[in-house]
Amino acid sequence: MKKLTTISSAIVASLLLIGCGGGDSSSSTASTGTGFYVDEAIQGVEYVCGSQSGLTDVTGKFIFEQNKNCTFKVGNVVLREVNASTLQNNITIFEDNTNTARFLQTLDRDGNATNGIEVSSSAKKLNLTTVPTDDAVLNDIQSDMKANDKDYRGRVVTTEETQAHLRQTRMNLHENNRPTQHDALSSSEQTKAYFGDKENNMIVVVDVENMKLIDSIATGHEKTYAAEVIKTRGMGHTANPKMYIDNRGSNAIDVLDSKTNTISKTIDLAFHPRSIDVEKETGLVAVSGSDKAMTAIIDSSTDTVIATVGENKVTAPTTSGHAYVSSGTLACGHPHWLNKDHFVLIDRQNRKIVTYKITKNSDNTWSTTKVNELITPSPVHNLIPPEIHGMHGRKRKQEKHGGHELYASTIFFATAEGAENVYPSVLKLEFTEEEGLKIVDELKIQKEGLSANIMGVHHLNFLKDQKTIYVGSDEGTLFVVDYTSTPMSIIKTVQAGKGAGHTDEMKHNNIAVVINHKDKFITVMNTLNHTKIADIQVSNIPDNEVGVVQTQSHPKYHFSKDGRYFYMFLTEEGELVKVDLVEKKVVQRLKIGGKLAMGSFVESNH
Template identity: 25%
Template sequence: MKYLTSFGTMMLAMVLLSGCNDEGPTLHALYGDYESTKVFDIDTKSMKLESVMDVAPADGPYGVECDSDREAFALTRKSDSIAVVDFRRDRVVKVIPLKFHPRSTATLPNIDLVLVSGKTEPMAVTIGKTDHRVKRYFGNETGQNVDTAHYFGGGNNTGHPFWLADGKRFLLLDRVNRKISLYDKENEVPLYEIQTETTAHHVLYRPVDVDASGNGTYYVVLEGPADPNDATIPAAGIMKLTVDGNNVINVEEIFHAAHEDGGAHHARFYGDKYIFFPTYSGKVYVVDKESMKQVSTFQAGEGAGHITFSIRKRMAIVTNHKATYVTVVDVSNPQSPVVVKNIDVAMPLTAEERNAGKNAQAHTCSFDETGRYFYSVANCDAKFYEIDLDYLWVSRTLQLPGTYVPMGDFVRY
């Protein structure tokens, strides 16, 4: 009996010890090197490069977007194909031929499809998550480019694709023809289309504003003019629209930034009431989503394009694509945000890099689960970095074996 008790105690201790060592999934960052065929997998906890995957013959992985906790799509924007990588096994699963260079993807957990929009054509395609087969194309090959002489946003022919909650319909943002098309995934003919006053970049919404079928209210970022002095093009803005059960899109209202603030790419909700809307000049607008009126503004840096919130810390970080620093903001009172500090993360862009349209800071970033640590990349430096919000400094960096690392995704495994 004494032996059994001792054995039981020993086994219990081993179980407890094993439990103490099991720290669960780790946050990983997956980024692409646009000037090569390499995709990087970074362990953020150890700040080490876990693996390098080569997606050749696909070329130019501008970014990486995860569709599960195992697989991701490398957006190989220099080739008519898209690469699927299994980051758990550090290997390329398949390179899928396409009719265009890929721009961005959208997924939903309740459907076995990935929606991919085009960089070189105002089109989209659905691909099976499981079998990796092309299912159906939407839109038409035109050979046309976005009118970048007048409209902000670079040469991408579409904005970000967007699934409605029903998993049956999606929105395609056609930036060449400046229109938004509503499609059913089983039909190449649009259900409904509207024109937009400038090119549209992405869609945002709050779940409380839509039903299970995806009918309800959405907000679309309008990119505005390429030249802030060009008064013939409407200013950048946020368009509020509704989609109903009859597949009709209605434009409710448009909030416009000041014309001199230049173009815009992204906006983000803070809570269910406020939209934070960065503009190229660095001015960030806080907009009430119901009234579509300006609540307040604050100043970030040149090329302000993305804003990410640490809900636990009640802080935000603004990515300033053309500046050397990110802007840390106290959003405890979203009606009156306070800039806390600008933190240098990148080297200044050279004239050559600016002329090539390159950015100093990546489009994608993330906080850890505590909300204390912020992760992103200095593009041209190919340097992954961590910011500690408790101390407001760059706490760790990791030099990547790349040249230009502009976009990625984050996943726990």
């Protein structure tokens, strides 16, 4: 029988026990500490924390050895691993992973997680090695628990119930000032934002957690748009001090040293740069043009241009896409590497994707070779690689090498933005080194009653389920696409806001934020059932500017460690806003000024 009904009462009772020398037989010493594992208190979970091990008690209490990691398990199922750097005395480990919390709530003996979760000892006999997510598996677990534990009265909890309970638990922890693993992380980490102010031609540097402007760095160029991190393989989570600054109104990339917040070099180009893509193995950087259909390749080790392809001709004013869509008057789409020596030039004016191969010669010079040109139904915005969407191409005849599958081709997806009398579309592409890119499937983004001439798509947002794409259209419709079906299909639509475009998905919870670039509000989505949770107002622009001006910035965006807060820049108003996703409102604004367009959030250890 459970005796403690709330997080606060469980914590207080456990602290009293510790103070009186009661509780766990392994009392805290100089080399150990006490923590609590909660979604409400979780009892009966096995933990191993260095030399300390046991079962969490009725308060969720566990004992850990200092400077050792912790693992929480039910039988052979690992629920959570916690790094030693996070553990401090009286830490609360909040089980905020929806799938894990749902599993634990289903195991709860009395089926009522609001008074705590008690996991029966018979649960460790379950024939499982991973956290179950399938309803059928959870139903089998419920049947097994009933058969093996006469006191089990639990049930299979729905995902919606789990998320509602997690939201309530998060609020209870906050109200009781209980530090969680996310607070411990935030105390040792700092997030800085580097964003381009295209009006004042500078990069602003912001301390995100403290909502404070740290620095502003003038470039001396025109339309300073974004600062993008140059990060190569092997760097792990270490922040790279080098960034490239895109100046969309000058023939220049500036090199920013973020350790000193100074510009160390300017790289001259034959065109105005739009954006970059880093090939992480080689360190080569592709830069596409905003005014000309050109791409340059930069060696980031020396910050020098080693190759340039495309036509040295201004095409931006006559681009054939919709002028009102974000990239409607830009010459190129975003650059992209197909592999370590193949890249693309996305020519928006001529509606084609050109694949090139770059080769280093014996004299250390570089040469490029055109592989093919692919005509597209409308101007293309960008490509999405396999590490995002999870699909593989055709297998080679020899099935495996060193235990890994070998593939003769690679799958990419592309955003075709739409044009006059042409609906936008999702393009599925296949790449081979010999033939370049070809279209293997196309899904038109259309809905009855919507004219192609009021639509326009500039980004595909692939969810972490590696099944679903959120596709926002300029007039405000969010299309939910199943890209794993053959052919691809639209499974539902949701009303978002004007300029619906980018989506940022939370890593551990099934929540995503849709950015409505020309509206006052963001749209928060439940990504499990693709329903709207809320529209949250972030901008205070006049109503007559909705659908006209760029209110909400382009990437990047940032979630707090605990998932409660969402940070984003407002372009037109020149602000950074902190959105409370629980209270569904803006709780803090930092007025910076200018027109803040695009940039990077960089997390670093103190």
